[in-house]
Amino acid sequence: MRILVTLLGVALxxxxxxxxxxxxxxxxxxxxxxxTVVAAGIGMAIAAGLCGLGQARAIxxxxxxxxRQPGAAARIQTAMIIGLALIESLAIYTLVIAIILLFxxxxx
Amino acid sequence: xxxxxxxxxxxxxxxHHVAFAWLVMLVLMALAVAIPRRPALVPxxxxxxxxxxxxxxxxxxxxxxxxxxxxFLPLIATLGLFxxxxxxxxxxxxxxxxxxxVNTTGACALVVFFSYHWIGIRQQGLGAYFRHFAGPMPALAxxxxxxxxxxxxxxxxxxxxxxxxxxxxxxxxxxxxxxxTVGLSSWALSGAAGVAGLLIGSFGAVATVVFTVGFLFxxxxxxxxxxxxxxVMLSMxxxxxxLEADHGAEHGPGGHAGPGVPAPAHH
Numbered sequence: 001m002r003i004l005v006t007l008l009g010v011a012l013x014x015x016x017x018x019x020x021x022x023x024x025x026x027x028x029x030x031x032x033x034x035x036t037v038v039a040a041g042i043g044m045a046i047a048a049g050l051c052g053l054g055q056a057r058a059i060x061x062x063x064x065x066x067x068r069q070p071g072a073a074a075r076i077q078t079a080m081i082i083g084l085a086l087i088e089s090l091a092i093y094t095l096v097i098a099i100i101l102l103f104x105x106x107x108x
Numbered sequence: 109x110x111x112x113x114x115x116x117x118x119x120x121x122x123x124h125h126v127a128f129a130w131l132v133m134l135v136l137m138a139l140a141v142a143i144p145r146r147p148a149l150v151p152x153x154x155x156x157x158x159x160x161x162x163x164x165x166x167x168x169x170x171x172x173x174x175x176x177x178x179x180f181l182p183l184i185a186t187l188g189l190f191x192x193x194x195x196x197x198x199x200x201x202x203x204x205x206x207x208x209x210v211n212t213t214g215a216c217a218l219v220v221f222f223s224y225h226w227i228g229i230r231q232q233g234l235g236a237y238f239r240h241f242a243g244p245m246p247a248l249a250x251x252x253x254x255x256x257x258x259x260x261x262x263x264x265x266x267x268x269x270x271x272x273x274x275x276x277x278x279x280x281x282x283x284x285x286x287x288x289t290v291g292l293s294s295w296a297l298s299g300a301a302g303v304a305g306l307l308i309g310s311f312g313a314v315a316t317v318v319f320t321v322g323f324l325f326x327x328x329x330x331x332x333x334x335x336x337x338x339x340v341m342l343s344m345x346x347x348x349x350x351l352e353a354d355h356g357a358e359h360g361p362g363g364h365a366g367p368g369v370p371a372p373a374h375h
Contacts, residue, residue, distance in 0.1 A: 085338040089266060092273035099276065 032107040040098035047094035054087045125209035132193045132206060161189075165340070172344040173351065180347060183223060187216060188340040191271065195332035198279055199325065201286075208275035210268060217267035220343045228350030237350075263346060267339060274335050278328050285324065289316045 062080035066073045100106075143155050151159050165185050169177045191207060198205025206212045228237045243252030296309020 081334065082338065082341055085270075085334060089270040089273075092277070093266075093269055095277055096269050096273045099273075099280070 030107045033105065036101045036105055036107055040101040043094055044098045047091045051087060051091035054090075055084050058083045058087060123209075124204050125206040125212050128197055128204060129194065129206040129212060132190060132197060136189055136193060161185075168341065169344060172341070173348045177344070177347065177351070180227070180344075183219075184340055184344060187220070187343060188336055191216060191339055192333060192336035195275060195336060196329075198275060199328055199332065205275050205279065207271055208279045210272045213271040213275075214264075214268045216271070216339070217264040220267060220339075220346065221264040224343070224346040224350045227347055231351055263342075267342060271335050271339055274331055278331060282320070282324065282328070285316060285320050289313050289320075292316065 058080060062076050062083075065076045069076075139154070139158065143158065147155055162181070162185060165188060166178065166181060169181060169184060173180070194205050194207040194212065196205075197203050198208060207216075225237075231237075232240075241253050241256040242249040243256075292309050293313040296306050296313065
């Protein structure tokens with residue numbers, strides 16, 4: 001309950017701050033502009049955090065397998081590298097969206 | 109973003125990624141023609157190095173597609189070498205990697221997309237290849253076909269964005285570190301903050317340079333090789349999937365459960 005109230009307060013404060021900022025901002029009717037910066041930052045943070053968790057599980061499983069069977073270490077390492085790159089690519093998709101929002105914002 | 113453009117190669121009307129892609133093509137072609145017309149039986153020097161690279165890629169193909177996939181070596185090796193060389197070009201200060209532009213990576217991904225479909229169609233025939241989209245049972249077809257279509261369309265998209273995002277992210281990071289170093293040292297040397305500012309600023313600049321050369325560059329080297337490796341590995345997996353959709357039981361990829369260690373070099 002307290003967490004919900006806190007989150008609501010933060011959201012209201014954020015909205016008021018953004019509204020004040022865009023009181024002087026572009027008059028083309030794009031009220032989304034200032035929110036895209038927040039979206040880029042928070043989205044990238046969430047993506048990076050979850051990507052870290054996923055990669056940690058992959059590495060932990062690979063290390064356990066290598067400890068059990070040192071003879072298979074090379075094959076496990078190859079599969080682990082491929083798995084890490086695939087997990088990381090999900091965070092890279094979020095990075096691409098953040099870069100587009102920051103440098104080539106279609107809502108400015 | 110204009111500050112991130114390379115100062116060299118200001119060719120007229122030609123975008124930077126095109127000019128540097130031509131440079132990569134020139135370098136790769138020069139490497140290829142440097143081998144004499146009849147290669148020596150016992151390779152030395154440059155021929156030895158290039159043969160080692162091709163042996164590595166052949167080992168990967170044997171592991172993933174199987175021995176009958178060796179005829180795709182030109183496609184796979186060209187893609188791999190072009191992407192690796194392009195990624196490496198981004199590490200040279202003043203150059204920009206052609207692969208940090210979505211057009212180059214999109215072109216490579218589209219080549220892979222049309223290649224593996226064409227390979228599958230040529231292997232199994234038009235009707236049989238598309239009948240595999242329907243899944244194991246005809247009753248599941250209305251469910252399986254949209255899922256298969258979306259997953260097949262997502263493949264070139266993911267290939268493009270993965271390579272593009274990695275290269276562009278590294279490029280932006282290096283540029284920001286570079287400008288931070290320049291800004292820090294100019295602030296320190298301008299005397300605006302006195303002797304303390306000079307000391308802190310110069311120490312910060314040296315620390316940033318050491319961090320960049322010692323940690324960021326090796327990391328970017330690793331990422332350059334890794335992204336080319338992943339691209340090539342995924343292309344081989346897609347080709348293997350297109351080939352073995354018909355005869356998956358009798359002729360799997362060498363009997364391995366998945367990508368494994370490349371075959372040891374035997375020369």
